[in-house]
Amino acid sequence: xxxxxxxxxxxxxxxxxxxxxxxxxxxxxxxxxxxxxxxxxxxxxxxxxxxxxxxxxxxxxxxxxxxxxxxxxxxxxxxxxxxxxxxxxxxxxxxxxxxxxxxxxxxxxxxxxxxxxxxxxxxxxxxxxxxxxxxxxxxxxxxxxxxxxxxxxxxxxxxxxxxxxxxxxxxxxxxxxxxxxxxxxxxxxxxxxxxxxxxxxxxxxxxxxxxxxxxxxxxxxxxxxxxxxxxxxxx
Amino acid sequence: xxxxxxxxxxxxxxxxxxxxxxxxxxxxxxxxxxxxxxxxxxxxxxxxxxxxxxxxxxxxxxxxxxxxxxxxxxxxxxxxxxxxxxxxxxxxxxxxxxxxxxxxxxxxxxxxxxxxxxxxxxxxxxxxxxxxxxxxxxxxxxxxxxxxxxxxxxxxxxxxxxxxxxxxxxxxxxxxxxxxxxxxxxxxxxxxxxxxxxxxxxxxxxxxxxxx
Numbered sequence: 001x002x003x004x005x006x007x008x009x010x011x012x013x014x015x016x017x018x019x020x021x022x023x024x025x026x027x028x029x030x031x032x033x034x035x036x037x038x039x040x041x042x043x044x045x046x047x048x049x050x051x052x053x054x055x056x057x058x059x060x061x062x063x064x065x066x067x068x069x070x071x072x073x074x075x076x077x078x079x080x081x082x083x084x085x086x087x088x089x090x091x092x093x094x095x096x097x098x099x100x101x102x103x104x105x106x107x108x109x110x111x112x113x114x115x116x117x118x119x120x121x122x123x124x125x126x127x128x129x130x131x132x133x134x135x136x137x138x139x140x141x142x143x144x145x146x147x148x149x150x151x152x153x154x155x156x157x158x159x160x161x162x163x164x165x166x167x168x169x170x171x172x173x174x175x176x177x178x179x180x181x182x183x184x185x186x187x188x189x190x191x192x193x194x195x196x197x198x199x200x201x202x203x204x205x206x207x208x209x210x211x212x213x214x215x216x217x218x219x220x221x222x223x224x225x226x227x228x229x230x231x232x233x234x235x
Numbered sequence: 236x237x238x239x240x241x242x243x244x245x246x247x248x249x250x251x252x253x254x255x256x257x258x259x260x261x262x263x264x265x266x267x268x269x270x271x272x273x274x275x276x277x278x279x280x281x282x283x284x285x286x287x288x289x290x291x292x293x294x295x296x297x298x299x300x301x302x303x304x305x306x307x308x309x310x311x312x313x314x315x316x317x318x319x320x321x322x323x324x325x326x327x328x329x330x331x332x333x334x335x336x337x338x339x340x341x342x343x344x345x346x347x348x349x350x351x352x353x354x355x356x357x358x359x360x361x362x363x364x365x366x367x368x369x370x371x372x373x374x375x376x377x378x379x380x381x382x383x384x385x386x387x388x389x390x391x392x393x394x395x396x397x398x399x400x401x402x403x404x405x406x407x408x409x410x411x412x413x414x415x416x417x418x419x420x421x422x423x424x425x426x427x428x429x430x431x432x433x434x435x436x437x438x439x440x441x442x443x444x445x446x447x
Contacts, residue, residue: 026294043324044324045324046324046325075261097251097252099276103355104354105324105325105355134277137293137374139265141267142250142251143275179252180251199370217250226247227246230247230253231246231247231248232246232431
């Protein structure tokens, strides 16, 4: 049994809202369990300084940031090793889907600010970031849906909380998937698993990924008065 | 209220990567083919019954095309040229020899896109100063909705608000005189419900209602 009485493949409650910031080109707000984050997308705009410009494609900049009050001990607001690393891997995940070659010499900035967090924040950020990018009208081949899987107290589980991550035998695997093709665009692992266990854990993620994907689609369509299937109500 | 509502085509909002149709169809804008299937590449409106599979985007940035009329703002002046902000990622420069008279920084101008190169940099011609008035903005991909079929929407707006206006394809409208408050309301309505059926009738109802 898990500490919060969830089933092994049950997600924490997720709420996604698209288009919450009026000054940004695209934005999203996400609440995933205790995680709360705001994502803003700006661009495509001119890449500056000029030497960063690439005439073949747009640069994608991903800024994952935590508020100083988002964790129990005060977080130094200066981006540290952890934030820079998460920004890098998440940016590479999104580069797989964004059609950046349409915007030569431009850049697309994605800013993520966490207000509250409790494990699985990089998957929360990626999920919301792909909603914000679609909301900004940036062409992509797919959305990115992310979830963490792993092991705690001898059981393979989905969407670990901080309490579970601190278990003796805990293994945490943040995973980002393209829901259309089931390609992995981010896979990290903290801990040790047998090969069979890893395969099982990845299989376990398939259902929650589709759940997250449908939540993302719903959030995007809801901003335009459409129902789940995308049909527009004529009022 | 309105008797002559024609049956509007089925429309659907799709997200990037959403499956649209099998391969044996003609494809248009904002879609891509992969492994024999057609998918959307943007958040937009899809008409399943149309002959050509394409997606009309709901939001997006301005992608310049030849002969577009755009509204620009002078942001810088060099000894032989003006830098004009037209909402593209790189601001175009216009040589002073192509402009009659002089411009100041912050002047509003209308211009025509003369050439777009492979990195989407723009050359402007026919730059003209617009005296007075101000600029309203909207998302550039909705410019066709603001114009309407055969200019129907623009004509409607001009008729009811008596504004002078020039619509730039880059998501800016220059307006002067007339009932600009009513115009703003109408523009907001168009922007927020451009993806829904019977847009022109809705806007006309709203304009008529406010005139009474």
